[in-house]
Amino acid sequence: MNGRREFLRRALAGGAAVAGTTACPSAHARGNAEIPPEAIGLLFDSTLCIGCKACVAACKAANDLPLDYNSPVDALWDMPLDTTARTYNVIKAWQSGTGTQRNQQIDGYAFMKSSCLHCIDPSCVSACPVSAMTKDPATGIVQYDADACIGCRYCVAACPFGIPKYDYDSPTGKIGKCELCRHLLPEGKYAACAEVCPTGATLFGKVSALKAEAHRRLALQEGAPTIWPRGNLDTADQPAWEGPAPRYVQHVYGEKEVGGTQMLKLAAVPFEQLGHKPLPERSFSSQSETLQHTLYGGLVLPLAVLGVMSWVARRNVKHDDETDARGAQDAHAGEKRHD
Amino acid sequence: MTEHIHVAPAPVGGRLLTPVTFTCGVLILAALAILAVRFVLGLGAVTHLNDGYPWGIWVVADVVIGSAFACGGFSIAMLVYIFNKGEYHPLVRPALLASLFGYTLAGVGVIFDLGRWWNFWHILSPAYASPNSVMFEVALCISLYIVVMWIEFSPTFMEKWGMRDARRKLNKVMFFFIALGTVLPMMHQSSLGSLLIVFGTQIHPLWQTMLLPLIFLLSAITIGYAVVLFESCLAAAGYRRSIEMHLLTPLAKIMLGVLAVFMIVRFGDLLWRGALGHAFAANLQAFMFWLETACFLSPFVLLRSEVQRRNPARLFIGGALLMLGGVLLRINAFLVGYDTGTGWSYFPSVPELLVTFGMFAIEVLGYIVITRRFPVLPREDAPPTATPAALRAATR
Ligand code: SF4
Ligand code: SF4
Ligand code: SF4
Numbered sequence: 255m256n257g258r259r260e261f262l263r264r265a266l267a268g269g270a271a272v273a274g275t276t277a278c279p280s281a282h283a284r285g286n287a288e289i290p291p292e293a294i295g296l297l298f299d300s301t302l303c304i305g306c307k308a309c310v311a312a313c314k315a316a317n318d319l320p321l322d323y324n325s326p327v328d329a330l331w332d333m334p335l336d337t338t339a340r341t342y343n344v345i346k347a348w349q350s351g352t353g354t355q356r357n358q359q360i361d362g363y364a365f366m367k368s369s370c371l372h373c374i375d376p377s378c379v380s381a382c383p384v385s386a387m388t389k390d391p392a393t394g395i396v397q398y399d400a401d402a403c404i405g406c407r408y409c410v411a412a413c414p415f416g417i418p419k420y421d422y423d424s425p426t427g428k429i430g431k432c433e434l435c436r437h438l439l440p441e442g443k444y445a446a447c448a449e450v451c452p453t454g455a456t457l458f459g460k461v462s463a464l465k466a467e468a469h470r471r472l473a474l475q476e477g478a479p480t481i482w483p484r485g486n487l488d489t490a491d492q493p494a495w496e497g498p499a500p501r502y503v504q505h506v507y508g509e510k511e512v513g514g515t516q517m518l519k520l521a522a523v524p525f526e527q528l529g530h531k532p533l534p535e536r537s538f539s540s541q542s543e544t545l546q547h548t549l550y551g552g553l554v555l556p557l558a559v560l561g562v563m564s565w566v567a568r569r570n571v572k573h574d575d576e577t578d579a580r581g582a583q584d585a586h587a588g589e590k591r592h593d
Numbered sequence: 594m595t596e597h598i599h600v601a602p603a604p605v606g607g608r609l610l611t612p613v614t615f616t617c618g619v620l621i622l623a624a625l626a627i628l629a630v631r632f633v634l635g636l637g638a639v640t641h642l643n644d645g646y647p648w649g650i651w652v653v654a655d656v657v658i659g660s661a662f663a664c665g666g667f668s669i670a671m672l673v674y675i676f677n678k679g680e681y682h683p684l685v686r687p688a689l690l691a692s693l694f695g696y697t698l699a700g701v702g703v704i705f706d707l708g709r710w711w712n713f714w715h716i717l718s719p720a721y722a723s724p725n726s727v728m729f730e731v732a733l734c735i736s737l738y739i740v741v742m743w744i745e746f747s748p749t750f751m752e753k754w755g756m757r758d759a760r761r762k763l764n765k766v767m768f769f770f771i772a773l774g775t776v777l778p779m780m781h782q783s784s785l786g787s788l789l790i791v792f793g794t795q796i797h798p799l800w801q802t803m804l805l806p807l808i809f810l811l812s813a814i815t816i817g818y819a820v821v822l823f824e825s826c827l828a829a830a831g832y833r834r835s836i837e838m839h840l841l842t843p844l845a846k847i848m849l850g851v852l853a854v855f856m857i858v859r860f861g862d863l864l865w866r867g868a869l870g871h872a873f874a875a876n877l878q879a880f881m882f883w884l885e886t887a888c889f890l891s892p893f894v895l896l897r898s899e900v901q902r903r904n905p906a907r908l909f910i911g912g913a914l915l916m917l918g919g920v921l922l923r924i925n926a927f928l929v930g931y932d933t934g935t936g937w938s939y940f941p942s943v944p945e946l947l948v949t950f951g952m953f954a955i956e957v958l959g960y961i962v963i964t965r966r967f968p969v970l971p972r973e974d975a976p977p978t979a980t981p982a983a984l985r986a987a988t989r
Contacts (some may be wrong), residue, residue, distance in 0.1 A: 299927075336644075337643070366607075373805050377791050377792075377793070379767075380725050380726065380791055381726055381727070381728065381791050382726055382728075383675065383717040383723050383728035383729035383731075383732060384712070384721040384723060384729075385721050385723045386721075387887055396893070400709075400757075401712075402712065402715060402721055402778055403708075403709050403712065404707050404708075404709050404710070404713055405707045405708020405710065405712075406707055406708070406715060406728060407647035407648065407708060408726075408728050408861055410644055410647040410931075411647045411648055411792065411795075411931075412792055414793055414794070414795065416644070416645070416933050416934055418638075419644045420644065420647060420708055421635075421708075422635055422636045422637030422640070422642055422643070422708075423635055423637045423638075424635045424877045425632060425633060425634060425635040426709065427635055427636070427709070428708075428709070450787045457913075476927075492598030502855065520780045522926045529934070531794075531934075533793075533794065534793070534794070536792035538790070538791050538792065538794075539725075539791055541726060541790055541791070541793070541803070542787065542790040542791035542805040543725050545725070545787055545790060545803060545806070546725065546727060546730065546787065549780075549783075549806070550730065550780075556776055556780060559779070560772055560773065560777050563675060563771075563772035563773075563775050563776055564768060564769050564772035566674070566675050566677075566770040567674040567675060567768040567771040567772045567775075568769075569768075570673075570674050570675070570677045570679075571768045571771070583911075
């Protein structure tokens with residue numbers, strides 16, 4: 255028998271099996287996930303934010319979070335520079351030039367809220383190996399269960415917005431992130447950050463209603479007087495106020511990004527300058543899951559490869575047994591060739 | 594399994610306490626001390642991990658690279674049992690041993706890194722199963738493969754302890770475990786690449802591609818052969834045994850073949866995605882990309898002809914450089930090419946590095962103790978292996 259040809263034949267068969275397990279065409283492609291019809295969320299309008307940080311304090315209180323010092327030397331102020339495992343919401347200030355003109359690009363300043371965006375197709379949920387991060391099928395809230403979590407921090411690494419944070423300073427550290435105050439909903443209350451916001455910059459409501467409100471604002475003439483709702487958009491629990499419309503950037507951030515988010519954002523300064531990188535419309539989790547399902551859907555491919563491998567291995571182990579018995583005395587013949 | 598007909602493996606014998614094993618022991622103790630601090634005070638007390646870089650070298654070196662280095666067993670077993678290259682049989686046991694250690698340690702190493710390690714079992718419990726998660730699949734494969742490898746390796750212990758009956762029974766079904774032992778690491782090594790896909794644009798275009806699973810798998814197979822070259826040369830030097838050149842020389846050729854396929858896939862993908870331009874930017878990522886590529890290309894130069902492949906020093910360096918290429922591919926994809934936004938940086942702390950060194954020390958120490966006391970390496974004074982393929986080749 256021609257050893258080389260035999261080897262090539264097997265190499266090709268094996269190679270095809272290997273290629274099959276790893277790079278199949280996307281037979282199980284899945285698109286972006288759909289938003290639950292009753293999904294709730296937030297609308298943050300940077301142009302209305304005055305940087306008072308009432309929401310940062312309210313979030314701490316509502317979630318029973320400890321103080322978070324950004325300097326151990328001067329442990330006086332609970333003023334973290336970014337969200338942490340102990341701070342789910344921060345307001346970041348942006349400025350350019352002299353930083354004197356509110357909501358202006360040149361010599362201007364503006365504020366931006368940083369907290370979980372409650373993605374419609376969240377990377378953190380797709381990443382989590384133990385279902386500790388889940389998306390509520392009704393509200394769409396992306397929630398965390400510390401009792402299930404193994405602390406692998408795959409969600410921390412995966413989130414395109416850098417939201418989930420782990421507490422490295424504790425031997426029993428948990429992941430911390432905004433869960434849209436889901437513990438307040440049964441009490442008939444809603445997101446503490448929205449409830450406390452004096453200007454309505456953070457607004458709570460059904461995502462469908464928030465989206466309509468966002469587009470209403472984008473259509474406003476600059477300077478035209480309009481009504482600004484506050485608190486809960488659905489129940490109108492707080493009195494609205496009247497004021498002139500700013501000049502918006504024509505973009506609802508979160509409408510399309512990574513398949514859409516339940517927190518929508520408006521601003522007068524380009525989002526990229528406010529720390530919001532442009533992101534593709536296809537969600538990363540749908541890409542990852544399409545690949546996984548293609549390779550492992552129903553375990554069809556792995557089992558097929560296992561079947562082939564078992565068959566070949568069985569033949570070769572047997573084959574070895576037969577030929578080895580007579581092969582032993584010819585040992586030196588084999589050796590010469592290789593030396 | 595057919596070891597009893599090939600050159601019988603035998604314990605190497607000799608002293609267990611040597612300068613090498615002593616150094617390993619010290620490194621292991623240091624790592625244990627640091628881990629004690631880590632478990633009492635938390636990950637932040639000993640590592641430089643942060644929320645911008647939640648995965649550091651404990652994940653990338655101990656688990657991702659450690660398990661790739663442990664692909665020798667899988668690569669050789671494929672060659673012997675799937676491609677029926679029986680002449681490589683004497684390499685199976687030593688390679689499998691190194692794999693067993695590598696994978697077991699990678700599995701244990703995961704626990705050191707887990708922030709809520711007492712929940713570890715959740716990953717194997719159907720109640721918490723998350724089949725969409727790549728990490729879930731990685732964890733299942735690594736756990737199953739460790740069990741399969743211990744079964745594959747158990748004849749060594751059975752021989753030592755004279756369990757003939759058990760061995761015979763096991764031999765009947767061994768082919769199935771051998772098959773599992775090729776499929777599971779294939780799934781696992783490719784999925785280590787897939788882990789990064791959900792990171793999306795946070796991974797630099799030089800490394801982010803839907804072909805990551807294929808790239809990681811192919812590189813793991815070549816690393817498997819490189820590790821065998823590296824280990825065989827090292828074991829020969831350390832134990833003053835003759836080098837199995839008649840096996841290593843053709844093995845090096847196979848390694849170059851798989852490496853060529855890898856390079857074609859790697860660069861084909863970069864060209865097809867139009868990402869190769871990023872390699873000519875003046876930044877750290879581009880520099881590291883070329884360093885990685887140089888390591889992968891160097892074996893083609895070092896081992897280009899049959900004469901050079903008969904030179905043990907070249908085999909050793911070629912193998913080591915290929916392993917380094919694999920290391921760089923993984924470090925680049927997971928850390929250098931990973932960007933969560935401005936303001937974050939990561940470089941491992943000294944205690945973090947010491948734990949990683951300790952992990953590799955356990956591997957070296959375990960390999961030495963087992964090869965000295967258990968029948969793993971081919972008996973030195975026995976006649977060399979003869980196999981059907983070798984005979985066929987010789988009589989042609
Ligand atoms: S913003 Fe991040 S943490 Fe929040 S749902 Fe999206 S992926 Fe998850
Ligand atoms: S750290 Fe916890 S929540 Fe995050 S992915 Fe890991 S197990 Fe899931
Ligand atoms: S919804 Fe609740 S948890 Fe989330 S940022 Fe607002 S106050 Fe904090």
